[in-house]
Amino acid sequence: MSRPFSPKVVTASDLLEGDVIYLAADDTWVRDLAQAEVLTDEADADLRLLLAQSQPHRVVGAYLGDVRPGPDGIEPAHFREAFRRRGPSNYAHGKQEAYADV
Amino acid sequence: MYEYTEFDRAFLAERNAQFRAQVERRISGALTEEEFRPLRLMNGLYLQLHAYMLRVAIPYGTLNSAQMRQLALLADRWDKGYGHFTTRQNIQYNWPRLRDVPDMLDALAEVGLHAIQTSGNTIRNVTADHFAGAAADEVADPRPYAELIRQWSTDHPEFQFLGRKFKIAITGAEADRAVIRAHDIGLQITEQDGTRGFRVVVGGGLGRTPMIGQVIRDHLPEADLLPYLEAILSVYNLLGRRDNKYKARIKIMVHEHGIDEVRALVEDRFARIRPTFTGHDRQVLQDIARHFAPPAFDRAPTDAFDAGYAADPVFRSWADTNVAPHKAPGYGIVSISLKAHGATPGDATAEQMRVMADLARTYAHDELRISHEQNVILPHVHKAHLPAIHATLKAHGLATANIGLISDIIACPGMDYCALATARSIPIAQEIAMRFEDLKIEHDIGPLKIKISGCINACGHHHVGHIGILGLDRAGVENYQITLGGDATETAALGERAGPGFSAEEIVPAIERLVHAYLDLRETPEETFLQTWRRLGLAPFKAALYPAQAVAAE
CATH class of the missing domain: 3.90.480.20 (Sulfite Reductase Hemoprotein; domain 2)
Known part of the structure; x- marks a missing residue:
């Protein structure tokens, strides 16, 4: 039996800014994981990744990142993705900086 | 200090204009990322976890005040007000935007700095003893040779597409402050019978297969430096493996073929290309050396x-x-x-x-x-x-008295920034430093070098730390392995793995147990951690690191 498909999001780096972005259900790119489209079907995920990879003028290095349900919505399944979502731990830079401004 | 000639300035301006056009073509869609990537890497531009990263070379680690001020200007204008100095005498900016990078490179060129060959499979920034030209124990200042190597290797057509990156370090002193034995080529200026030459070490390196370099020539005549380097690179370019990137460094070639076979091939190649060096390199070296005359030292009372x-x-x-x-x-x-x-x-x-x-x-x-x-x-x-x-x-928060002590830690950026990292390095370094500051024992502990890498590539030199820490990803959790007894100096040695790794919460207490064990074990306060390690070996330190297992074994 094949392993069950764990939920994923399409994530990449923005070509101009270099920051972390996620693919939303309306085909736009968003900077907040909470607004990303969660993919629970493998075939669907592959199609969404193909869409991302067809936008080299907009994004770099698109891939499928594992997510899981958390108390406040989806959260990254791996600590690497958690750092990408938040920013570095030595300064409040990156995405956590943007959140602090809100 | 070397000052750029008209030729140098024109070359850099042309190169920067070329990269500016490449960036524009990438943004317009004329270049794909696959096409652009090697071009940006040749110019020091990475794409990391949160942003682009620009790595600027500080050739042989030397700067004047105008250059340092310009580095500050870049940090303020195009980054977040700081820069990160690295183990290869570079500075990294962690937050540039793609459109800004050509302007950053132009600003660097104004003061004779660049980011060329700070990445990619080329000859990287040549590093040198940071005490060069000042050290009491020096045979000669290595920086004129380092500048010669910089000029020779920059855009060298034969060496732009090597099998893998290639790092050269040079020192003018017997005391090795440049880690020459952990470089692809290490050079040490020597004097024998009144003539100057180089001890040439080849095949050192850290990373996933750490190796201490071996001597390929004990005393290379000074005049043969460039043709001999070219011979080594040329042999490596043809013989080095390209089937597997993890086996593509020259250290693997030296390991697989043996130093004697490599030496024979290099000597053969050297004999053929030596006659093509007809003295221009010697003239250039003389011109360069004039820039490195010692300053007029003051004779004032102290x-x-x-x-x-x-x-x-x-x-x-x-x-x-x-x-x-x-x-x-x-x-x-x-x-x-x-x-x-x-x-x-x-x-x-x-x-x-x-x-x-x-x-x-x-x-x-x-x-x-x-x-x-x-x-x-x-x-x-x-x-x-x-x-x-x-x-x-x-x-200005710059007077910490800890050089060579336990809080003077080398740490790579780790997973806080680096796309290759498997765990964080920086918070571990911060916690260790704070812990021993709280204990107020770092001066009592004495010389102790902790080096931390956030992945197997070993940018944090963990293999040659007295205490090395390697951060790994173990089943989705950060885990830290300890190596002991490494040495980055002229008595270079690779550390020995102490045992199973520790979690992020356990690693600092483990280091504390290790250091307390050393304080108990040393024969006198003068016996350093490394000397105690060499006298006693792993067993007593392992017992301190893994007390539960030690009890179980009794």
């Missing part, structure tokens, strides 16, 4: 130093720990620690960069150095100026 040393214990501690012997009477070499307890190793704010630049201009013959240990050096300081320098450093 009363101000003596008075400060007697009166102020904080200054005394700093002077004892951070000032090294200089070749000129009355002078010292100042190491400015970028390792304030709890700070990120190697980071300096733009303001701190400007402060250090001003100190260099006012008191230190306008020279600064960046060490591979991620500190900043004022190489030529008359001791009379030390109290004033210390006071200024103190006012």
Whole structure:
């Protein structure tokens, strides 16, 4: 039996800014994981990744990142993705900086 | 200090214009990422976890105050107000935007700096002893040779597409402060029978297969430097493996073929290309060497130093720990620690960069150095100026008296920034430094080098740390392996793995147990951690690291 498909999001780096972005259900790119489209079907995920990879003028290095349900919505399944979502731990830079401004 | 010629300036301007056009073509869609990637890497531009990263070369670690001020300007104008100095004498900016990078490179060119060949499968920034030209134990200043190698290797058509990156380090002293035995090629200036030459070491490197370099020529005549380097590179370019990137470094070639076979091939190649070097390189070297004449050293009394040393214990501690012997009477070499307890190793704010630049201009013959240990050096300081320098450093968080001590930690950026990392390095370094600062025992512990890498690629030199820490991903959790007994100097050695790794919560207490064990085990307060390790080996340290297992085994 094949392993069950764990939920994923399409994530990449923005070509101009270099920051972390996620693919939303309306085909736009968003900077907040909470607004990303969660993919629970493998075939669907592959199609969404193909869409991302067809936008080299907009994004770099698109891939499928594992997510899981958390108390406040989806959260990254791996600590690497958690750092990408938040920013570095030595300064409040990156995405956590943007959140602090809100 | 080397000053760019018209040729150098024109070359760099052309190169920067070329890269600007490449960036524009990438943004317009004319270049794919696959096409653009090798071009941006050749110009020091990475794409990391949160942003682009621009790695700027500080050739052989030497800067003047104008260059340091320009590094500060880049940090303020195009980054987040700081820069990160690395183990290869580079500075990294962690937050540039793609459109801004050509402007950053143009700003660097204004002061004779660049990011060329700070990445990619080319000959990288040539590193050197950070005490070069100042050290009391030096045969000769290695920097003219380093500059010659920089000019020779920059855009060298034969070596732009090597099997893998290639790193050269050079020292002019027997005491190795440049880790030459862990480089693809290490060079040491030597004198034999009154003639100058080089001990040439080849095949060293850290990473996933760490190796200590081996001597391929014990005394290469000085005039043969470039043709011999070219011979080594040429043999590597053809013989080195390209089937597997993890086996593509020259260390693997030397390991698989043996140093004797490699030496024979290099000598054969050398014999063929030596005649093509007809003296132009010698002329260029002479021109370069003129730029590195020692400054006019002052002959002043050191009363101000003596008075400060007697009166102020904080200054005394700093002077004892951070000032090294200089070749000129009355002078010292100042190491400015970028390792304030709890700070990120190697980071300096733009303001701190400007402060250090001003100190260099006012008191230190306008020279600064960046060490591979991620500190900043004022190489030529008359001791009379030390109290004033210390006071200024103190006012800007730069007077930590910890050079060579347990909190003077090398740490790579780790998973806080690096796309290759498997775990974080910086928070571990911060916690260790804070822990031993709280205990107030780091001066009692004495010389102890901790080096931390956030992945197997070993940018943090963990294999050659007295205590090395390697961060790994174990089933989705950060895990830290300890190696012991590594040595980065002329008595180079690779550390021995101590046992199973520790979690992020366990690693600092484990280091504390290790250090307390050393304090109990040393025969005298003068016996260093490394000496105790060499006397006793792994067993007593392992028992301290894994007390539960030790009890179980009894």
